[in-house]
Amino acid sequence: MANGWSTKDSAKLYNIKGWGQNYFAVAENGHVVYQPKRTARQTIDIKSIVDDVVQRGIKLPVLIRFQDVLHDRVNLLNRTFRRAIEEHSYQGKYQGVYPIKVNQLREVVEEVLEAGKPYRMGLEAGSKPELMAVLAMNRADGLTIVNGYKDTEMMRLACLGLKLGKQVFVVVEKPGELDLLLKASREMGVTPLIGLRTKLSSEGSGKWKTSGGHAAKFGLTTPELLGAINLLKAEGALDCLKLLHFHIGSQITDIQAIQDAVKEATRIYAKMRKMGVPLEFLDCGGGLGVDYDGTKTSTDHSMNYTLEEYARGLVYSIQTVCGQEKVPEPNIVTESGRSTAAHHAMLVVNIFGSIETGAAPINVDETPDEHVVVKEIRDAIRGLNVEDIGESYHDGLRWLEEANSLFRLGYIDLEQKAKAETLFWRLCLEIRRLLPQAESVPEDVQHMAHTLHDQYLVNFSLFQSLPDSWAINHMFPILPLHRLDEQPTREAGLVDITCDSDGKVDQYVLSGRPRETLPVHDLNSDPYYLGIFLMGAYQATMGDIHNLFGRVNEVHVFEDEEEPGGYYVEEVIRGQTVRDVLDDTQYSEYELVKMVRTALDAQVKAGTIKPREGVDLLDYYESVLRQYTYIDHGPRAAVASGAQSEPDTVPLT
Numbered sequence: 001m002a003n004g005w006s007t008k009d010s011a012k013l014y015n016i017k018g019w020g021q022n023y024f025a026v027a028e029n030g031h032v033v034y035q036p037k038r039t040a041r042q043t044i045d046i047k048s049i050v051d052d053v054v055q056r057g058i059k060l061p062v063l064i065r066f067q068d069v070l071h072d073r074v075n076l077l078n079r080t081f082r083r084a085i086e087e088h089s090y091q092g093k094y095q096g097v098y099p100i101k102v103n104q105l106r107e108v109v110e111e112v113l114e115a116g117k118p119y120r121m122g123l124e125a126g127s128k129p130e131l132m133a134v135l136a137m138n139r140a141d142g143l144t145i146v147n148g149y150k151d152t153e154m155m156r157l158a159c160l161g162l163k164l165g166k167q168v169f170v171v172v173e174k175p176g177e178l179d180l181l182l183k184a185s186r187e188m189g190v191t192p193l194i195g196l197r198t199k200l201s202s203e204g205s206g207k208w209k210t211s212g213g214h215a216a217k218f219g220l221t222t223p224e225l226l227g228a229i230n231l232l233k234a235e236g237a238l239d240c241l242k243l244l245h246f247h248i249g250s251q252i253t254d255i256q257a258i259q260d261a262v263k264e265a266t267r268i269y270a271k272m273r274k275m276g277v278p279l280e281f282l283d284c285g286g287g288l289g290v291d292y293d294g295t296k297t298s299t300d301h302s303m304n305y306t307l308e309e310y311a312r313g314l315v316y317s318i319q320t321v322c323g324q325e326k327v328p329e330p331n332i333v334t335e336s337g338r339s340t341a342a343h344h345a346m347l348v349v350n351i352f353g354s355i356e357t358g359a360a361p362i363n364v365d366e367t368p369d370e371h372v373v374v375k376e377i378r379d380a381i382r383g384l385n386v387e388d389i390g391e392s393y394h395d396g397l398r399w400l401e402e403a404n405s406l407f408r409l410g411y412i413d414l415e416q417k418a419k420a421e422t423l424f425w426r427l428c429l430e431i432r433r434l435l436p437q438a439e440s441v442p443e444d445v446q447h448m449a450h451t452l453h454d455q456y457l458v459n460f461s462l463f464q465s466l467p468d469s470w471a472i473n474h475m476f477p478i479l480p481l482h483r484l485d486e487q488p489t490r491e492a493g494l495v496d497i498t499c500d501s502d503g504k505v506d507q508y509v510l511s512g513r514p515r516e517t518l519p520v521h522d523l524n525s526d527p528y529y530l531g532i533f534l535m536g537a538y539q540a541t542m543g544d545i546h547n548l549f550g551r552v553n554e555v556h557v558f559e560d561e562e563e564p565g566g567y568y569v570e571e572v573i574r575g576q577t578v579r580d581v582l583d584d585t586q587y588s589e590y591e592l593v594k595m596v597r598t599a600l601d602a603q604v605k606a607g608t609i610k611p612r613e614g615v616d617l618l619d620y621y622e623s624v625l626r627q628y629t630y631i632d633h634g635p636r637a638a639v640a641s642g643a644q645s646e647p648d649t650v651p652l653t
């Protein structure tokens with residue numbers, strides 16, 4: 001609690017209450033804790049999980065899956081819909097499906113199915129491989145929904161599912177698919193279950209709003225919808241048409257967009273019922289949002305409604321339109337993926353060094369022989385005051401440029417150049433320190449102060465673990481997992497270990513509004529861990545092996561209800577090794593080892609190395625093939641090894 005800072009201040013700064021949904025909080029000891037029951041009664045110290053995992057020799061970065069959170073999300077979704085249905089005396093049922101594209105990992109799907117058992121929660125597939133998994137895994141009393149573009153094979157697979165006794169609905173996305181389905185079902189002798197996806201005129205909101213509306217890539221237009229009904233009538237298969245589907249995009253940020261869409265879709269449902277189509281299900285697709293920045297607004301990374309409002313909104317809107325049209329209330333299906341999976345996974349990363357602006361390993365004390373440009377910059381620092389910050393900055397800048405041109409012409413040496421640069425950065429740091437007191441600050445000074453922050457080097461690849469941060473500027477909450485009883489005294493940007501300048505995080509979730517830097521603590525000789533939260537949806541399989549950084553280690557954690565603060569690690573999934581990622585890019589281990597052996601043999605023959613050394617070097621090369629692809633930087637990464645040394649600080653001058 002140094003200088004009046006408390007863990008409460010940290011919780012507020014990083015807005016944990018805003019985005020954490022009570023799954024996460026800060027404990028008195030300054031550690032982030034995980035609350036499986038969403039209350040402070042049972043808390044699990046995340047830092048101690050990390051220490052435990054590292055002791056077991058599992059290297060960072062490591063992904064932690066809180067399986068109980070998945071369970072809880074499934075429960076919450078289903079219970080909320082049940083309550084909304086009771087409150088409104090709604091006549092239909094709620095029957096959700098989990099779209100596995102959000103996270104296809106078997107353990108995730110199993111957990112969802114397990115939690116969803118009392119609610120007959122089913123699965124949705126959008127491709128052939130997903131369907132192959134879903135056909136095997138899904139329960140018979142849950143729905144199986146098949147979306148996405150389909151070929152004959154997928155239709156046959158759906159028919160196979162029917163033969164297995166599962167309720168497989170094929171949702172027709174484009175007109176030609178209906179023929180394929182009817183043909184396949186005739187061939188295989190089954191009665192298909194058919195859904196139609198409608199293209200609504202209502203658009204979604206947020207980043208994925210173009211998934212709905214007329215320009216959408218999926219779905220049938222009104223004439224196509226009528227065409228499909230006529231075709232089914234002609235084939236005597238109208239009674240197979242049991243489901244109407246729409247999906248207006250993921251992460252819908254505005255409840256109004258959902259209301260508009262569901263009203264329009266219900267109207268279509270009602271008119272189809274009146275035409276004699278025996279529809280039983282209205283499938284409202286995905287889109288239920290996640291409040292990533294905790295602002296409860298309709299901005300891209302947030303949502304202006306709660307799960308309760310979502311469920312009540314759907315139930316109420318469908319009921320209202322059905323009442324007006326005097327048609328039966330359909331069973332409601334949703335395909336909520338993001339909201340189910342996002343909260344359960346977090347990535348733990350370690351900081352292994354920093355790039356500090358202005359830190360220089362050279363002596364800049366005044367010397368009699370120093371060049372006038374160096375003196376001038378020194379004078380700019382001396383003469384600095386709040387009233388003319390801009391003038392001092394521009395003077396400094398001019399003299400730095402002068403120093404650079406003198407160097408290019410050969411008039412000053414490397415030492416004088418280094419001194420000029422170091423002093424210039426000191427000037428900038430001093431200016432930044434004075435900024436809060438200054439009345440007016442020129443734009444270029446503001447810009448300079450902005451870019452002056454430190455960079456913390458994070459042991460992970462943004463491209464592998466947080467692809468949405470790179471591709472679509474998606475924000476995820478990031479914060480230190482410990483030391484939250486200390487005031488963070490530095491502002492840093494986080495950069496990853498790929499050789500790609502895009503490998504950095506640009507925006508951070510903090511209370512108030514997003515910032516371009518993250519408040520962090522000074523690095524000392526202990527490991528410094530950050531957690532990246534809410535990354536359970538979409539990140540895992542979208543990541544790539546840029547720079548050949550592979551899939552990360554993963555642990556699955558369950559709460560141990562017997563013991564306060566207790567947990568157990570049920571599963572450890574090892575990340576990819578160097579050999580694995582090389583193999584993915586067509587390098588065979590065998591060939592590589594052979595090439596290195598040949599090169600070593602040649603050196604032995606030439607007498608530059610001894611035969612014994614050649615054998616050891618080859619062993620060494622082979623051993624690295626079996627290692628993790630990430631940085632294994634003694635002091636910070638490996639608590640277990642007990643190795644301690646000063647942090648690496650790379651001066652930037």
Ligand SMILES: *Cc1c(COP(=O)(O)O)cnc(C)c1O
Nearest residue numbers: 247250251286287335336337338
């Ligand atoms: C992607 C997708 C979903 C999942 O959406 P979320 O916003 O993650 O809930 C559901 N249905 C369809 C058709 C989809 O394409």
